[in-house]
Amino acid sequence: MKKVVLITGASSGIGNETARLMIQKGFIVYGAARRIDRMQDLKTFGVRLLQMDVTDDDSMVKGIQKIINTESRIDVLVNNAVMFLWRSGRCADRRSQVPV
Secondary structure: OOOEEEEEOOOOHHHHHHHHHHHHOOOEEEEEEOOHHHHHHHHOOOOEEEEOOOOOHHHHHHHHHHHHHHHOOOOEEEEOOOOOEEEOOEEEOHHHOOOO
16 A cells, blocks of 8 residues: 655755655655645646645645545655744744744
């Protein structure tokens, strides 16, 4: 049985390359990003595309539910999405605002 992988931040960089590698290794891969248009290259490799914004809980729940409804599970999460929050005129990472 093939493992099901969800990769956030798959529109570029490490996320995009990880999606390509994992699909080549035989995984079922879901690539997620805010802008699905930036992942069209992955579609040609067989990566399944999801519009997902990691700053929006509803968006994340819908994306995950779509995978669960289709595959019945998620075996691997590559949590690669970058999130910046603007606070007091400077960028702050989420850990400074939300206990981790």
